[in-house]
Amino acid sequence: MVRNPERRTALVDAAIEVLARDGARGLTFRAVDAEAGVPKGTASNYFASRGELLAQVSGQIHQRIAPGPDEVAEVMTAPRGRELVTELMGWINRRVSADRTGYLAMLELRLEATRRPELREELTATMRGTLEDDLRFHREGGLPGDRTAVLLMYLAMTGLMLEQLTLPGVVPAEETDGLIAALVDRVIPAG
Incomplete structure (x- = not known):
């Protein structure tokens, strides 16, 4: 997995936006990439699975609040x-x-x-x-x-x-x- 903490945080923040706007069904790596404004395939380089991304979202929401x-x-x-x-x-x-x-x-x-x-x-x-x-x-x-x-x-x-x-x-x-x-x-x- 890629190790760029700032990019990872930006991807998780983008996932939060997608999740809030489109719901869990709309949360795809492609949607996260588009929301974050990064090349296609970036999110899948940072997260092994959608489940891993969802787990990261929870922690990030708590940090934001x-x-x-x-x-x-x-x-x-x-x-x-x-x-x-x-x-x-x-x-x-x-x-x-x-x-x-x-x-x-x-x-x-x-x-x-x-x-x-x-x-x-x-x-x-x-x-x-x-x-x-x-x-x-x-x-x-x-x-x-x-x-x-x-x-x-x-x-x-x-x-x-x-x-x-x-x-x-x-x-x-x-x-x-x-x-x-x-x-x-x-x-x-x-x-």
């Missing part, structure tokens, strides 16, 4: 309370909304995982690891709320983001911040 360590350190200077949790949930929602393509590609990956057991296994491990990282961040960051509260917020936020990105008119955008605040208020007890 994840904040940098300096951003996290800055936001975590606030007092540890429900207000900070509300801000963090809103922050996640804004980051996902800013990379709509990445999240839509992740939804396509999830759907494709229902048909491809090897992808389901990899994606489950990736998402489980991400969730465990989030739980650890919450606990080690001294944020209020137990494991169940964090899991409930995760489930509610993924549902909200699904609605916003796929059918934006279902939940009016102007209600989002209030809904997130209400979620945190109801899931994490005062004091």
Whole structure:
């Protein structure tokens, strides 16, 4: 396999665009090559199979959405309370909304995982690891709320983001911040 990390990243980013726009069925090496603006056959030189490309997409989406360590350190200077949790949930929602393509590609990956057991296994491990990282961040960051509260917020936020990105008119955008605040208020007890 070819070893050019920048080209590999560009191909994976192109795959994310294709996946979000055309779905899993439209994700071919040829489509990735065209999206990346590289010669035909380039993607197949970097990835041994479509499955390998799909696995790379998942990791890249998480990197695109994840904040940098300096951003996290800055936001975590606030007092540890429900207000900070509300801000963090809103922050996640804004980051996902800013990379709509990445999240839509992740939804396509999830759907494709229902048909491809090897992808389901990899994606489950990736998402489980991400969730465990989030739980650890919450606990080690001294944020209020137990494991169940964090899991409930995760489930509610993924549902909200699904609605916003796929059918934006279902939940009016102007209600989002209030809904997130209400979620945190109801899931994490005062004091």
